[in-house]
Amino acid sequence: MKQPNLKLLFYCCPEVAIMRIAIFAFITALSAFLLGAVAQTQATCPEPAHRQTDSVFVVRQHIHAAMPGLLERYQVPGAAVVLVQDGEPNWSHGYGLAIPDRQIPVDPATTLFQAASVSKPVTALTVLTLVRQGRVALDQAILPQLQGNTGSWRLPASSYSRDAVTLARVLSHTAGLSVPGYGGFPPGTPAQSLLDSLHGAADAGNTPLKVVQPPGQGFRYSGGGYSLLQLLIREWADEPFATAAAHRILEPLAMTNSRFPTLPSASPPLAATFNDQGQRAPARHFTALAAAGLQTTATDLARLLTLLMPGHRGEVPGRGVLQPALIDRLLTPMPHSDNDLVLSGSRYGLGMALYELDSGRRLAYHPGDNLPNWHNLIAAIPERRVGLVVMTNAAGGRALRKDLLCLWLDALNEAHPEGRIGGGCASVERIPMQVIGET
Template identity: 80%
Template structure:
């Protein structure tokens, strides 16, 4: 059964304050950049109703960052169709899925900044205080080569690509039990299955190990540490890593592959997949990775600029094709070189049954895009929207790097 589409938009565009709002803009974008920013907003707004209809997505929310600050957001369609509740970009919650990894990476970097974590040293000695008797199982590969930076960049050769989560009524495992054998990942244990440092192998399990690292070195539960170190300083007031999902509303309803409403799942692997947030809050997150309009440096006082630079630097042997073929990976973000010479940083997020989201930014230009959706078609919708955004900004890219159908969204604005 297909999901019936209701052509309805919610929330007119509105101005957002960043984590450190100024009374007036200190630096205006160049005229050609301001024009492209406006074009991006107009083209996205014109395209979204038709994209929702084309891909049978009940609801979505979009936010843009311009000139280093959150600037515009809009809700489209319905968050909960059977109740007629519209998507509101400021209050409708979505599961961010693997975008959680970017928040986790930033949380780790706060510990690096304090000298509690060493990026280029083996991770296991740094988690021993919280690991009990658990160890990475013996393997043909060197466990001491599993460094924190390699875990962050999916180059540590670790198992467990991702987690399915637990349906309502099924208790989540403890973190250590999950590391020994994740019930929502085929009872797979976390282990080294490829030579560390030799190639990209996406590992949600590695981020569960980072969850243990944060809990150990921050001496607090992961959800509290991430909130205090990243979410609260950035005024991401609607964001959290909950043990169980928030009720709907404000959490959007999500739908299975047959278009039937499905309950939201909960996670042991909070660091890999557990963030619950709004598009506006994710726009605030993106500002941390770019300069601000009033000479604010990347990091915005939360992290040193050098750590942001390290996050946005590709790790050796991190080639991947998460969204763009020819991407590489830094510390919690995928990275893609644009034809202009600038770098696109991005991360997709996909949780069962059908949360499909994307964050993307061009730090050098101070621009960013957030899109969150609640049905299967959101995977294709976010790609079309990313193409529209890049084209409107004049940032050319190789169409075949996106699967050859990047231009398909153009018909949505005819």
């Protein structure tokens, strides 16, 4: 900018000189301010999301790029994946086909899957609502807490103390109970009553529920224990188990496509499932709803995970459904709960398996496997407010979910326990950072 001859202006026209001096000073100051602001903005602006190595964008990239290959490798017709970020469901995608012979794609928000043992965390949370109300106590024997309106069934006497079978031990599979899991009933076969199943489950080798090892002394996975919880919930909530779970957990979390049905939904929206030979097989139904009967979508299960963590708007764990202290108890390993449910070296809390990552953060997870071949997984790192849901409809889903867990942990820069996952993980490669479409 050319400076004026101030001396000449001052002598010839002092008023004009003063005005021009003021304008020149203002323009000079304004230029300096704007240049400084630009420099400060350049210095403090965060990097774009695609450059942040710990962003949801990177996690999406890894999973979205890997999923088509995983479906092909493990011969899985369809899968739904949802991510939780900052305490809320953030991204979802359907892969492959829910109904291959009708070319119906998987939609993570509307395609129904059997959640299988992922039913157990919902059951555990339902029990904790009764604890919150003071109706039952975690560390007291479970039998005296039944109201007595249970027909002719009682936990059979054994050489082990039934008084040591506490509610917390049943929730954590440390009560020493029998009946690991249930096969369910094929179409046309009526399900048993709950009391008959407790006497001897027809879809579990006619095995009665009983104490078969010292309570509190070790982990013994027991779907039968969750049938006992189903009875407890029915008695203390004073309504059918499915209704109580809906009123206390599913509805408050807006899990609008989730329920515990006595019979599977029509297909669609229920995904088709396939036997070990790749042939389509009909969905089964269950007496043991609390252990294996949840029917849901991947998007709904992501909402369930949010209950375990804070939200980005200041929400606390429990989200008003449960107190944070009860969520903390759920995520605290029970004594003698060491297990290899999916990750070798895991422990178990009140309805969730727990694994300590190399970072010191705690991974909470639960697999789900129903016949013929529903294979699912939910996982969360509550401290980081992140989560993963994957639901599949064929035998290969069991291996797919392990690889996806490794990919997810790798994308989060959490050292994944590759050597401690049964069967190992597929090699995890960094994905080129390119924009990928998403739903």
